[in-house]
Amino acid sequence: AQSVAQPEDQVNVAEGNPLTVKCTYSVSGNPYLFWYVQYPNRGLQFLLKYITGDNLVKGSYGFEAEFNKSQTSFHLKKPSALVSDSALYFCAVRDGSGYSTLTFGKGTMLLVSP
Amino acid sequence: EAGVVQSPRYKIIEKKQPVAFWCNPISGHNTLYWYRQNLGQGPELLIRYENEEAVDDSQLPKDRFSAERLKGVDSTLKIQPAELGDSAVYLCASSQDPGLGQPQHFGDGTRLSIL
Numbered sequence: 306a307q308s309v310a311q312p313e314d315q316v317n318v319a320e321g322n323p324l325t326v327k328c329t330y331s332v333s334g335n336p337y338l339f340w341y342v343q344y345p346n347r348g349l350q351f352l353l354k355y356i357t358g359d360n361l362v363k364g365s366y367g368f369e370a371e372f373n374k375s376q377t378s379f380h381l382k383k384p385s386a387l388v389s390d391s392a393l394y395f396c397a398v399r400d401g402s403g404y405s406t407l408t409f410g411k412g413t414m415l416l417v418s419p
Numbered sequence: 420e421a422g423v424v425q426s427p428r429y430k431i432i433e434k435k436q437p438v439a440f441w442c443n444p445i446s447g448h449n450t451l452y453w454y455r456q457n458l459g460q461g462p463e464l465l466i467r468y469e470n471e472e473a474v475d476d477s478q479l480p481k482d483r484f485s486a487e488r489l490k491g492v493d494s495t496l497k498i499q500p501a502e503l504g505d506s507a508v509y510l511c512a513s514s515q516d517p518g519l520g521q522p523q524h525f526g527d528g529t530r531l532s533i534l
Binding site for chain 1: 457461463
């Protein structure tokens with residue numbers, strides 16, 4: 306069975322500082338990894354994905370994520386946080402073979418203070 | 420392009436009543452998903468459609484939940500009768516080609532409250 310762990314319920318960072326939201330995963334085959342962001346009373350919005358290729362993936366709004374196969378991690382990063390980045394972030398994984406289900410983590414609330 | 424459209428946005432009903440949610444996916448997206456998101460949790464898949472065929476409904480509580488996707492476009496998710504534990508946000512998503520790693524695009528969901 307595949308799974309995702311987001312070890313931090315909440316991450317606090319000051320505006321302008323770098324941010325990291327952690328994600329580790331477990332999947333039997335090659336992983337397809339995704340990050341989504343959810344604002345209050347809204348659906349999930351796609352940020353970036355790793356399918357294959359370069360381990361550093363760049364996505365929307367200045368976010369990036371680094372795939373680390375040996376540590377089975379896919380941490381989300383941003384060099385300089387904005388107050389508007391405050392939201393709920395979800396990591397998700399699926400087995401890259403066929404049409405397996407996408408499994409989501411429980412989410413990490415990011416709070417960026419002015 | 421227009422995103423995934425869901426209605427209604429909010430629904431409050433008494434337990435044992437029926438309720439239905441509607442979803443219009445992004446044009447050209449053959450794969451459609453219904454998820455349930457409980458408070459403080461990530462979305463959990465209820466059912467996945469490829470065109471009009473339900474290809475994964477293993478997590479759908481079939482005693483009270485049903486879904487359809489007529490003509491392979493719009494979809495409806497129904498609960499009858501609703502129970503207190505069904506209070507959640509019901510999300511619809513669509514994808515163009517998930518087998519190639521295309522992401523899922525989500526609607527804003529229907530927040531269901533059972534009294």
